[in-house]
Amino acid sequence: MAGEARDLKTDTRPVKVKIENVVKKFDGRNGEMIALNGVSLDIHENEFITVVGPSGCGKSTLLNIIAGLLPATSGRVLCNGKEVTGVGTERGVVFQQYALFPWLTVQKNVEFALNMRGVKGKQAQEEAMQYLEMVDLAKFANHYPKELSGGMKQRVAIARAYAADPEVLLMDEPFGALDAQTRTQLQTELLETWEKKQKTCFFITHDVDEAIVLGQRCIIMSARPGRIKDIVDIDIPYPRDQETKLSPRFMELKNHIWGEVYKEYLEVRK
Amino acid sequence: MKAKKKSVVDRIPNWAWLLISLAVALLVWTALSFGEKTGRSFCHPWEIPGIFVTVAFERGILLSDIASSLLTVVAGYLIGFVIALPLAILMAWYRPVRYVVQPWIQFIRNIPPLAYVPLIVLMLGVGRQPQITVITISTTLIMSITIYQGVVNIDETLIKAARVLGAKDKDVFVRVIAPASLPFILTAARLGASTALTTLIAAESVGSGLGLGMRIRAFNSNYEPGPMLLYIIIIGIIGLIIEKLIKFVERKLTGWQEKREI
Numbered sequence: 349m350a351g352e353a354r355d356l357k358t359d360t361r362p363v364k365v366k367i368e369n370v371v372k373k374f375d376g377r378n379g380e381m382i383a384l385n386g387v388s389l390d391i392h393e394n395e396f397i398t399v400v401g402p403s404g405c406g407k408s409t410l411l412n413i414i415a416g417l418l419p420a421t422s423g424r425v426l427c428n429g430k431e432v433t434g435v436g437t438e439r440g441v442v443f444q445q446y447a448l449f450p451w452l453t454v455q456k457n458v459e460f461a462l463n464m465r466g467v468k469g470k471q472a473q474e475e476a477m478q479y480l481e482m483v484d485l486a487k488f489a490n491h492y493p494k495e496l497s498g499g500m501k502q503r504v505a506i507a508r509a510y511a512a513d514p515e516v517l518l519m520d521e522p523f524g525a526l527d528a529q530t531r532t533q534l535q536t537e538l539l540e541t542w543e544k545k546q547k548t549c550f551f552i553t554h555d556v557d558e559a560i561v562l563g564q565r566c567i568i569m570s571a572r573p574g575r576i577k578d579i580v581d582i583d584i585p586y587p588r589d590q591e592t593k594l595s596p597r598f599m600e601l602k603n604h605i606w607g608e609v610y611k612e613y614l615e616v617r618k
Numbered sequence: 619m620k621a622k623k624k625s626v627v628d629r630i631p632n633w634a635w636l637l638i639s640l641a642v643a644l645l646v647w648t649a650l651s652f653g654e655k656t657g658r659s660f661c662h663p664w665e666i667p668g669i670f671v672t673v674a675f676e677r678g679i680l681l682s683d684i685a686s687s688l689l690t691v692v693a694g695y696l697i698g699f700v701i702a703l704p705l706a707i708l709m710a711w712y713r714p715v716r717y718v719v720q721p722w723i724q725f726i727r728n729i730p731p732l733a734y735v736p737l738i739v740l741m742l743g744v745g746r747q748p749q750i751t752v753i754t755i756s757t758t759l760i761m762s763i764t765i766y767q768g769v770v771n772i773d774e775t776l777i778k779a780a781r782v783l784g785a786k787d788k789d790v791f792v793r794v795i796a797p798a799s800l801p802f803i804l805t806a807a808r809l810g811a812s813t814a815l816t817t818l819i820a821a822e823s824v825g826s827g828l829g830l831g832m833r834i835r836a837f838n839s840n841y842e843p844g845p846m847l848l849y850i851i852i853i854g855i856i857g858l859i860i861e862k863l864i865k866f867v868e869r870k871l872t873g874w875q876e877k878r879e880i
């Protein structure tokens with residue numbers, strides 16, 4: 349059964365991000381609301397983690413806590429063994445809404461990231477172009493974000509996140525707003541980029557196919573209150589591409605994960 | 619194949635529409651000038667050039683009135699802007715300031731300046747100073763509210779994005795908040811300018827020897843409806859020019875924006 353794919357063998361890579369019993373409560377109108385209820389997870393160096401779960405189960409909340417954009421109510425997150433107390437340049441974020449600076453051209457958006465880590469002037473311009481070539485957008489360097497399609501904007505956002513050169517890349521449904529075709533294209537690009545320039549990735553998605561094709565481990569979260577329900581090892585070798593989605597093992601994993609997520613979805617509906 | 623037929627409305631260029639609109643206005647004006655009652659307020663349009671020559675050259679009051687009013691408006695407006703900008707930023711950043719100040723801005727903003735002019739005059743006497751003060755008050759109110767609403771509505775994810783890229787407070791302010799606020803600051807500048815002109819007439823309602831608003835009242839007491847109409851038109855033209863200028867600057871500085879209203 350696909351459930352057996354859950355792997356308990358130890359990953360020998362060092363732990364990059366350690367999430368220790370994180371609890372997050374929000375003060376809502378109807379009293380206290382528990383968004384995360386004791387989440388623990390070790391993310392290893394250069395590991396690609398994908399996260400799925402029903403809407404409202406606390407995926408974004410968890411990502412924001414790892415990013416240092418939101419404090420945990422209790423528990424803690426360690427990055428490189430140091431406790432996270434705020435944002436840090438070793439942790440980059442790609443937002444679903446792109447979050448490009450609309451008053452800057454594509455190239456200047458990428459330069460912003462370089463400037464912030466001390467790369468200035470001509471050097472920054474050249475490096476920015478390299479990152480834009482990486483996402484195939486060098487031709488659009490002088491365009492403003494409003495002149496780009498959604499997929500192009502998200503590629504700029506990814507180039508900008510890479511330009512900040514973080515060790516951990518946190519992505520909150522980065523392809524969620526894109527059409528199916530653009531989405532698969534960006535998945536392939538992200539896979540290629542990740543295989544070339546390994547980074548620790550934490551990638552939230554609603555799309556089970558996406559979670560399997562990209563990730564080494566898939567975290568399934570449950571709702572009310574948010575917890576980790578299951579962790580599935582995606583034991584499909586790299587390099588992966590869209591063909592991977594046709595393999596029997598992919599199907600098995602998909603059945604299993606989709607079933608689990610669907611059960612959670614039904615729970616939430618109740 | 620027949621080319622797609624453009625409607626008549628589309629085929630007439632914009633400048634021609636402007637001329638048509640002008641012609642219609644002149645027609646309406648002419649009609650009004652022949653009315654028994656409306657004729658008392660509206661002189662015939664063709665009398666205007668003569669009136670212009672009289673007030674501009676023979677009596678020599680037009681230019682000095684315009685200069686005086688512009689001085690008042692520009693001074694009040696600039697002081698208003700200099701107060702409104704930091705006030706708006708304070709309201710956006712410090713909630714105590716917002717909670718204490720904002721209700722009163724909203725309250726006073728809804729009072730026509732004409733109502734509180736006498737109070738200002740009691741304090742400051744007559745002259746240019748109270749006039750500038752009234753314009754400063756009204757423009758500060760409208761501009762601070764407009765800028766404030768822009769600054770608090772800055773997309774939070776942009777600030778987050780800057781922070782995760784390593785931006786410090788100063789970088790966030792200079793490189794995110796400032797450019798993101800610019801469109802609202804320019805909108806505020808435009809609304810402030812039109813408020814300044816509107817307030818001018820109220821501001822000049824007490825003791826001044828010069829100025830467009832003051833002169834209109836003087837013409838009124840001497841029963842000179844023609845020059846009065848000319849002055850009213852001139853105020854309109856000044857307003858139009860200022861608005862066009864600011865819109866031009868807006869287009870130059872904030873062309874990066876997606877479509878926007880107001």
Ligand SMILES: Nc1ncnc2c1ncn2[C@@H]1O[C@H](COP(=O)(O)OP(=O)(O)OP(=O)(O)O)[C@@H](O)[C@H]1O
Pocket residue numbers: 374375376381383401402403404405406407408409410
């Ligand atoms: N700032 C906040 N204040 C109060 N409640 C919040 C806040 N942010 C999130 N929540 C609540 O916490 C829960 C988890 O939200 P979160 O955004 O993390 O969900 P999610 O898993 O990312 O959902 P989605 O898949 O729809 O993005 C939700 O019920 C939400 O209403």
Ligand SMILES: [Mg+2]
Pocket residue numbers: 407408409520
């Ligand atoms: Mg979310």
